[in-house]
Amino acid sequence: MILDAKIPSGPLAEKWDKHRFETRLVNPANKRKFTIIVVGTGLAGASASATLAELGYHVKTFTIHDSPRRAHSIAAQGGINAAKNYQNDGDSIFRLFYDTIKGGDFRSREANVYRLAQISNSIIDQCVAQGIPFAREYGGTLANRSFGGAQVSRTFYARGQTGQQLLLGAYSALMRQVKMRKVEILPRREMLDLIVIDGRARGIVVRDMRSGRISSHVADGVVLATGGYGNVYFLSTNAMNSNVTAAWRACKQGAFFANPCFVQIHPTCIPVHGDYQSKLTLMSESLRNDGRVWVPKKVGDDRDPDRIPEEERDYYLEKKYPSFGNLVPRDVASRNAKEQCDQEKGVGQTGRAVYLDFAEAIERDGLEMILKKYGNLFQMYEKITASDPRREPMMIYPAVHYTMGGLWVDYNLMSTIPGLFVLGEANFSDHGANRLGASALMQGLADGYFVLPATICGYLAETKLAPVKSDHVVCEKGEKQAADKISSLLNCSGKRTVDDFHKELGRLLWDYCGMARNRNGLETALAKIPEIREEFRHNVLVPGKNESLNQSLERAGRLEDYLEFAEMMVVDALQRRESCGCHLREESQTAEGEARRDDENYAYVAAWEFAGDGKSPKLHRENLVFENVTLSQRSYK
Amino acid sequence: MSNDKIGLTLKIWRQPCSHSKGKFETFHVNNISSDMSFLEMLDVLNEHLTLGGKQPVAFDHDCREGICGMCGAVVNGQAHGPEKGTTLCQLHMRHFRNGDTLVIEPFRARAFKVERDLVVNRSPLDKIIQAGGYVSVNTGGAPDGNGVPVAQDTAEQAMDAAACIGCGACVAACPNGSAMLFVGAKVSQLVLLPQGYPERAGRALNMVAEMDELGFGNCGNERECEAVCPKSISIRNIARLNREFFKAALFG
Numbered sequence: 001m002i003l004d005a006k007i008p009s010g011p012l013a014e015k016w017d018k019h020r021f022e023t024r025l026v027n028p029a030n031k032r033k034f035t036i037i038v039v040g041t042g043l044a045g046a047s048a049s050a051t052l053a054e055l056g057y058h059v060k061t062f063t064i065h066d067s068p069r070r071a072h073s074i075a076a077q078g079g080i081n082a083a084k085n086y087q088n089d090g091d092s093i094f095r096l097f098y099d100t101i102k103g104g105d106f107r108s109r110e111a112n113v114y115r116l117a118q119i120s121n122s123i124i125d126q127c128v129a130q131g132i133p134f135a136r137e138y139g140g141t142l143a144n145r146s147f148g149g150a151q152v153s154r155t156f157y158a159r160g161q162t163g164q165q166l167l168l169g170a171y172s173a174l175m176r177q178v179k180m181r182k183v184e185i186l187p188r189r190e191m192l193d194l195i196v197i198d199g200r201a202r203g204i205v206v207r208d209m210r211s212g213r214i215s216s217h218v219a220d221g222v223v224l225a226t227g228g229y230g231n232v233y234f235l236s237t238n239a240m241n242s243n244v245t246a247a248w249r250a251c252k253q254g255a256f257f258a259n260p261c262f263v264q265i266h267p268t269c270i271p272v273h274g275d276y277q278s279k280l281t282l283m284s285e286s287l288r289n290d291g292r293v294w295v296p297k298k299v300g301d302d303r304d305p306d307r308i309p310e311e312e313r314d315y316y317l318e319k320k321y322p323s324f325g326n327l328v329p330r331d332v333a334s335r336n337a338k339e340q341c342d343q344e345k346g347v348g349q350t351g352r353a354v355y356l357d358f359a360e361a362i363e364r365d366g367l368e369m370i371l372k373k374y375g376n377l378f379q380m381y382e383k384i385t386a387s388d389p390r391r392e393p394m395m396i397y398p399a400v401h402y403t404m405g406g407l408w409v410d411y412n413l414m415s416t417i418p419g420l421f422v423l424g425e426a427n428f429s430d431h432g433a434n435r436l437g438a439s440a441l442m443q444g445l446a447d448g449y450f451v452l453p454a455t456i457c458g459y460l461a462e463t464k465l466a467p468v469k470s471d472h473v474v475c476e477k478g479e480k481q482a483a484d485k486i487s488s489l490l491n492c493s494g495k496r497t498v499d500d501f502h503k504e505l506g507r508l509l510w511d512y513c514g515m516a517r518n519r520n521g522l523e524t525a526l527a528k529i530p531e532i533r534e535e536f537r538h539n540v541l542v543p544g545k546n547e548s549l550n551q552s553l554e555r556a557g558r559l560e561d562y563l564e565f566a567e568m569m570v571v572d573a574l575q576r577r578e579s580c581g582c583h584l585r586e587e588s589q590t591a592e593g594e595a596r597r598d599d600e601n602y603a604y605v606a607a608w609e610f611a612g613d614g615k616s617p618k619l620h621r622e623n624l625v626f627e628n629v630t631l632s633q634r635s636y637k
Numbered sequence: 638m639s640n641d642k643i644g645l646t647l648k649i650w651r652q653p654c655s656h657s658k659g660k661f662e663t664f665h666v667n668n669i670s671s672d673m674s675f676l677e678m679l680d681v682l683n684e685h686l687t688l689g690g691k692q693p694v695a696f697d698h699d700c701r702e703g704i705c706g707m708c709g710a711v712v713n714g715q716a717h718g719p720e721k722g723t724t725l726c727q728l729h730m731r732h733f734r735n736g737d738t739l740v741i742e743p744f745r746a747r748a749f750k751v752e753r754d755l756v757v758n759r760s761p762l763d764k765i766i767q768a769g770g771y772v773s774v775n776t777g778g779a780p781d782g783n784g785v786p787v788a789q790d791t792a793e794q795a796m797d798a799a800a801c802i803g804c805g806a807c808v809a810a811c812p813n814g815s816a817m818l819f820v821g822a823k824v825s826q827l828v829l830l831p832q833g834y835p836e837r838a839g840r841a842l843n844m845v846a847e848m849d850e851l852g853f854g855n856c857g858n859e860r861e862c863e864a865v866c867p868k869s870i871s872i873r874n875i876a877r878l879n880r881e882f883f884k885a886a887l888f889g
């Protein structure tokens with residue numbers, strides 16, 4: 001199969017306009033005859049559901065949460081980018097496009113990213129109109145900040161709760177449509193399979209998480225907006241219920257999975273402090289603007305930080321990267337922290353942490369100034385760790401944060417299964433091998449408010465769909481398979497808990513398929529994953545029954561999918577023998593030990609086709625063509 | 638991080654489903670690290686229960702960062718436990734002492750049904766939002782973001798109200814099971830901003846009517862809601878709601 005990204009012809013800046021003009025429309029009076037299923041109510045799913053309903057489609061929206069407002073998007077802190085150039089500091093659509101492509105280390109599509117930058121401005125307008133309380137200047141105009149090392153101030157924010165406010169905006173638009181009976185909302189429903197009839201996505205199989213009832217829902221199109229898969233590592237900054245289940249089941253039905261090994265690891269998180277740890281908390285990256293990163297020079301030096309004199313401290317980022325210092329990009333900061341800890345120079349109880357020290361900044365700017373900038377972050381840190389960053393340096397360590405990989409989609413956001421559209425973090429489309437700060441919120445809302453509503457009508461207008469009912473044989477088969485999977489989990493009565501297995505998988509991936517990878521390690525992981533999976537199937541202990549709220553069962557089902565998916569991730573990492581974006585492939589380094597990208601051999605999207613249980617997935621390449629930017633190597637020296 | 642270990646007695650509400658009867662069950666946990674969060678303590682308990690062939694305690698949670706509003710339980714009579722301005726997931730075990738007994742119950746209110754153990758159904762809060770907690774704009778055609786200036790302190794006040802995470806602690810803490818703080822927060826956010834202004838009258842009336850309809854009680858000025866709110870949302874928002882409501886009722 002040749003992957004056709006359906007990128008419109010013509011100049012970059014005109015593609016989206018031209019494409020919208022060439023896309024067939026659905027007659028307004030006919031729209032209500034089409035039912036569209038949306039799975040997920042994060043930024044992408046909520047915005048898509050609301051907008052499709054406003055346009056007149058009949059929408060059925062599913063979420064695993066008790067309310068659509070709980071989606072993981074709610075936790076985003078920093079902000080959302082747009083090319084408004086309100087600050088008059090030289091920003092433009094092209095600059096946002098260029099920064100995003102370059103930030104993604106040239107592993108994303110020009111056309112998609114350009115469209116994203118174009119749409120970014122309408123997102124801000126829309127959100128303001130919804131009554132989102134963005135931060136303002138004294139004069140009443142919108143405030144911006146510079147984020148994640150950007151040279152311009154293009155990030156819009158609502159305190160440290162931007163994700164919450166944007167999600168509540170999309171949620172309220174959705175609630176308005178629910179009230180108007182345009183959207184039927186089905187909470188606490190978990191999608192367990194995709195229904196594919198005559199080669200097209202026609203519905204989903206879901207489990208009601210309160211009663212255990214499994215049922216099918218059919219539609220004319222299915223939209224997945226089910227988020228990222230960072231929790232495959234067990235510990236991550238993602239919400240606990242984030243999962244790969246919906247995407248993975250779609251993959252098993254024929255949707256290709258693109259670049260699964262592209263995972264972003266965020267450098268400034270609160271370190272792990274014990275085996276019981278359930279998730280990791282992100283501390284805003286802005287802290288690195290004033291904090292200095294260091295470790296003791298001596299291996300195993302366990303003195304308190306204030307007893308380690310200046311000359312015995314190693315400010316390793318400042319030393320190694322004199323021009324960027326503590327502000328090197330996320331991947332470089334993360335990798336170097338891990339390197340120091342691997343050399344046993346890490347600090348804290350576990351030795352898996354480095355210091356982020358504000359002493360000098362406080363001395364220079366005064367405590368008041370520093371608290372004005374970071375007061376809430378200092379408080380949050382103190383609440384969790386009981387240590388006061390005004391007096392002692394913070395301890396930080398990298399954590400899994402965002403997954404750039406996801407289901408492969410074309411320019412219309414349609415997967416390789418016709419009728420299946422994928423939005424937000426669940427697709428792979430815009431961030432290449434690394435995502436810039438404040439760009440995920442932008443992408444989720446661009447997909448949901450503007451892109452999908454414009455592209456799905458083309459599919460619906462051009463496709464003749466036979467009517468199907470939810471008692472179709474394919475639905476029945478899907479329901480039975482889902483029920484069988486559940487019974488085998490419940491009947492296993494093994495000796496190890498779900499979390500115990502999940503932690504084992506997570507540690508394995510973190511060690512061998514984390515920020516630095518090499519062939520040996522990846523092969524070790526590849527050999528080990530099927531062993532864990534086998535043991536899981538024979539030795540997992542899932543208490544309770546299907547017919548009631550059973551959180552252990554929910555977790556077990558998700559882990560089973562992670563155990564299958566993890567293998568695809570590692571296979572993908574193995575084939576990509578270049579360092580790129582967020583990860584260092586140890587075999588591909590420059591003489592100075594920095595990441596070396598290999599454009600000649602790897603300037604492609606790796607899209608994987610599921611080939612059957614226990615079989616190695618099949619690779620399809622989408623070659624990336626760059627006509628508007630020149631590929632450059634990153635350098636931070 | 639101090640990392641002391643403590644032991645606790647837990648009396649936890651157990652209820653298999655919404656239509657069965659519930660009762661307290663007592664557990665003992667040891668070796669609880671003071672750096673653990675309250676939910677991690679429950680995770681530890683649940684691992685023990687599972688391995689011992691018992692049913693783990695069901696509790697809702699997701700972000701574990703105090704923002705999704707999914708977690709929540711009443712601990713020794715206080716919604717979200719003893720720390721002010723803190724959700725249950727952000728409450729750490731260092732605030733308890735070795736040997737303490739903790740009584741842990743679901744958020745109870747006439748409008749919230751217990752689904753299982755500590756899990757309750759808070760979807761009535763969604764219904765209240767459906768009654769008017771939005772600005773009626775469709776996607777597309779919005780004016781430029783800077784088209785309408787908003788004074789900085791107005792935006793800040795709107796943000797103070799908008800910080801509500803919809804956890805329902807205010808309802809659980811209120812002797813009347815009222816959702817006035819929740820409604821007041823949303824009405825305030827939208828009335829403070831010019832974008833929400835045009836629909837102010839209908840919004841206040843409809844949201845309050847829906848709240849009554851769903852079985853939430855009335856505000857008796859007990860201020861318990863403000864005391865337990867993990868986002869410290871002020872009851873001034875209730876006063877603002879009352880003003881909006883009466884203005885709308887009198888003048889339409």
Ligand SMILES: Cc1cc2nc3c(=O)[nH]c(=O)nc-3n(C[C@H](O)[C@H](O)[C@H](O)COP(=O)(O)OP(=O)(O)OC[C@H]3O[C@@H](n4cnc5c(N)ncnc54)[C@H](O)[C@@H]3O)c2cc1C
Nearest residue numbers: 040041042043044073078079191227424425438439440441
């Ligand atoms: C701590 C943190 C801070 C962040 N800060 C920023 C930031 O400042 N700026 C930025 O741009 N990005 C940020 N991000 C990234 C960003 O928040 C996410 O990438 C984005 O919100 C994802 O949105 P989404 O709509 O794709 O998915 P999600 O918000 O993850 O929503 C997924 C939805 O799918 C549903 N779902 C999942 N599985 C199933 C299933 N099987 N069946 C039914 N429903 C299902 C869930 O219920 C949920 O409604 C941050 C991320 C984290 C973790």
Ligand code: FES
Nearest residue numbers: 699701706708726
């Ligand atoms: S789990 Fe999200 S607020 Fe506590």
